[in-house]
Structure formats: structure tokens, C-alpha cells
Amino acid sequence: MRTFNTAVLTLQELQNGNVDAAVNDAPVMLYAIKTGNLAGIRVNSQLLTEEFYGIPTPLNSPNLELINRGFTTILENGTYRQLYQKWFNAEPPELPATAPGIEQATANRVESLSVIQSALPLLMWGALITLQLTALSAVLGLIGGSLLGIARLSKVPLLRWAARAYIEFFRGTPLLVQIFMVYFGIPAIMQQLGVEFSLNRFVAAVAALSLNCAAYVAEIVRGGIQSIDIGQTEAAHSLGLGETQTMRYVIFPQAIRRMLPPLGNVFISLLKDTSLVAVIGFEELFQQGQLIVAANYRPFELYALVAVIYLALTLLSSQVFSYLERQMNPTERRQSVAPTEPGGVYSGAA
Known part of the structure; x- marks a missing residue:
């Protein structure tokens, strides 16, 4: 149903x-x-x-x-x-x-605590669906965005302009419109062409979120790559590395560390944007809250609880990305594992 x-x-x-x-x-x-x-x-x-x-x-x-x-x-x-x-x-x-x-109709008053207790299991199930949508869309968006970001730096004009057109379209149109286009628009067009076609809700939601996420990731990847000094590329070429090897072993490992903070922002935005797939009947966290509100008419308590769950998920995501930043920072990593003198003075090499 x-x-x-x-x-x-x-x-x-x-x-x-x-x-x-x-x-x-x-x-x-x-x-x-x-x-x-x-x-x-x-x-x-x-x-x-x-x-x-x-x-x-x-x-x-x-x-x-x-x-x-x-x-x-x-x-x-x-x-x-x-x-x-x-x-x-x-x-x-x-x-x-x-x-x-x-x-004979009479109002049935229910205490706020009772409403929250009865709604919590369904909301937690919706939160699990939200995390699944976010994780899968983020992985696909990261892969697609990385390819698009590299294409934006390509020396082939057609490839470069095609990537730019994609990015401008998905960044310049609302995500809600993109969800409608994918889930309702594509099957409608296919049926007008005489082709029986329908999309699974989960597939459509992941597709729309991934396509939108890739556009933002692409610009982050492009900016991260361009932030690496040109001398790194020249040094790699002087050692006999080709373009692909230079990007894989020299440029990208350095750029990814600089891309982590903005990628964390994209992930958190994606987590919150999953609430928009409620419009296609997908029962993630926000849609579960809406269905419960429609049953008991207690919007403040339930939407406040939904907001708290979203806040907990975003705070947890922020901590994960902060941990990754520390792990990928060579200075902090050396300091965390280097031996110290009894007085507490760092004795490792700089």
C-alpha cells in the first residue's frame, strides 16, 4: 500500500x-x-x-x-x-x-508522552530507511561526481562542456522537481512512446538523489584537484608517471583530504534532502511522521521528535567526517602514534 x-x-x-x-x-x-x-x-x-x-x-x-x-x-x-x-x-x-x-463524536485526548512512545518505533524504522537512501545515494553520487569533476578538467571540449551542462542543470533545478521527473515523468514519456515502463520507488529515489548529489560532488572534486600545486604534477611527470598514474597516486590522494569538509556538508544535506522522497509515497523518516500526524493530529510533538532524530543523524555524520579528517591528516596522525619523552615532549621527527 x-x-x-x-x-x-x-x-x-x-x-x-x-x-x-x-x-x-x-x-x-x-x-x-x-x-x-x-x-x-x-x-x-x-x-x-x-x-x-x-x-x-x-x-x-x-x-x-x-x-x-x-x-x-x-x-x-x-x-x-x-x-x-x-x-x-x-x-x-x-x-x-x-x-x-x-x-456521538467525542474528542479523544492523548498525552504527549504516550504519542511519542507509540510513534518512536515507526520513526526509527523510517530513520533506518533514510540512512539506507543516504548511504547508497552518497556512494553513487561520489562515483559519478568524481568522474564528472575529472571530465570538467578534460582537454576534450565536448566532454568538458557536457559535464558542465549536467552540473548546471542539476544544481539549477529543485531536487523536488527532479524527483517528480524521474519517478512520474520518465514512465509517462515511455508510455506515450508505446513502451510499458515503470520505476521502483527505491530505485527512483536513489537515482534522483544520486544524480543531484553528483553535480555538487563534481565541483568539489574539480576544486580539490585544482587546489594541488602544479609542481606536484610536474614532479610526477619527471619521474615518468603518466596522466592516469599522476592523478591516481599523486594528485587525488592529496586532494581528497581537502575535499573531505565540503563532502561532509554534501552528505549532511543529502541526509536531510531524503525527506523530499516522501512525495512519491516513500515511507522514510519524514513520511512516517506525516502518516502518524494524520492519524492522531498531534503535529508539534511528532514533528519535534522527527527533527530531533534528524539532528542526531546529522551530528553523528559530522563526527564521522571529523574522525576521517583527523585520520587523513598526516601531521595529526604522526603526533598520535609517535613516542613521547617522560616529560611529555614530542620526540618524533618533524
Whole structure:
């Protein structure tokens, strides 16, 4: 079962063949089919459930009588039936005078601590999904970004400009739009060409995040390589090393140490950006929070808990990258392993 925030995404998921059926309000479905490009979708004539819409007002609101009088008027003079036929191309269902059971409805108050305790297991599961998305997307983005960064420094103009065009596109468009393009856009285009094609949600999420991440990593890699003094390249060439060997053994090992801080920033941004895949029904940390809020209407406690979990994940990521920076710093590494005199004075060679 997949959950979306809007009816249009639900119907697009059905149109792309990723689900077998979609459940939504009958008027919404009828209007979408009447006005949209949704060939091949039909509405089941049998209603799965019967629910009623209402307009909530504050207690003892003076507008309540006016609203009820307006509804009574359009129901009795046939305006309601005309409007329903115009917009939904169907006959309106019979409406009761009052919604069944509304008089017995009572508010069910739940303590904040109880809400947090019941939501924590689902949120932790969502956090695990978030980490999986981030880790896989970061690895693929790092590989693709490294290749793009090297391509930006290529002496072949076509390769250099192609890499630049890629980077400018993915840095210049919102990640949310890219996710929609990958998950909903590509299958729709393929189907218009007569090719049956659909994307798995996880594959689509990783693809969109990786493509976006690679654009930022590419510029970090390019800047890191260019920051190495040209004398390093000349010295490597004087020793008989080729271009590939120079990059692999001399330039890149030095550049990676300088790239770690900005790469850490990209990783943390990627971790937070995984919340955007909630729009395609992927139940990561943020989407789990949204689903729980929709069930109990306690947004402050739950979104605060989601924020705390994201904060814990980002702090942990920062510590990991700080550790890697220390490990790759030759000066600090020598100081941490070099012997010292009894007085505590460093005795190793500088």
C-alpha cells in the first residue's frame, strides 16, 4: 500500500502502472477522469465506503445557520444536482439530513508522552530507511561526481562542456522537481512512446538523489584537484608517471583530504534532502511522521521528535567526517602514534 499527499499523484501512480488500483473520493476521481489525460482508468461503480463532508465552524459560530440555509436551498432547488452533473459528469448520490453518528463524536485526548512512545518505533524504522537512501545515494553520487569533476578538467571540449551542462542543470533545478521527473515523468514519456515502463520507488529515489548529489560532488572534486600545486604534477611527470598514474597516486590522494569538509556538508544535506522522497509515497523518516500526524493530529510533538532524530543523524555524520579528517591528516596522525619523552615532549621527527 502506498500513500500520497494529493489525488493527482495517486492517479498518476495508477496511470504509470505502479499500482493495481487507487482509492480516493469519488468526485475527485470523476473530475480527474473527465478533465485529465487519464486514458484507460475507470471508476468502480460500487463505493467501498460512504463518508460525508462537512464544514467545521467554531462552537456557537453565527455562520453555522447561514451555511446550513445555503445548503438546504441548493439541494431543494436542484442547483446541487446541476453543479454535480457539470463537474463530475454523474448523478449525485442521495444525502442524509445529518451525518450518521455525528452526535456521538467525542474528542479523544492523548498525552504527549504516550504519542511519542507509540510513534518512536515507526520513526526509527523510517530513520533506518533514510540512512539506507543516504548511504547508497552518497556512494553513487561520489562515483559519478568524481568522474564528472575529472571530465570538467578534460582537454576534450565536448566532454568538458557536457559535464558542465549536467552540473548546471542539476544544481539549477529543485531536487523536488527532479524527483517528480524521474519517478512520474520518465514512465509517462515511455508510455506515450508505446513502451510499458515503470520505476521502483527505491530505485527512483536513489537515482534522483544520486544524480543531484553528483553535480555538487563534481565541483568539489574539480576544486580539490585544482587546489594541488602544479609542481606536484610536474614532479610526477619527471619521474615518468603518466596522466592516469599522476592523478591516481599523486594528485587525488592529496586532494581528497581537502575535499573531505565540503563532502561532509554534501552528505549532511543529502541526509536531510531524503525527506523530499516522501512525495512519491516513500515511507522514510519524514513520511512516517506525516502518516502518524494524520492519524492522531498531534503535529508539534511528532514533528519535534522527527527533527530531533534528524539532528542526531546529522551530528553523528559530522563526527564521522571529523574522525576521517583527523585520520587523513598526516601531521595529526604522526603526533598520535609517535613516542613521547617522560616529560611529555614530542620526540618524533618533524
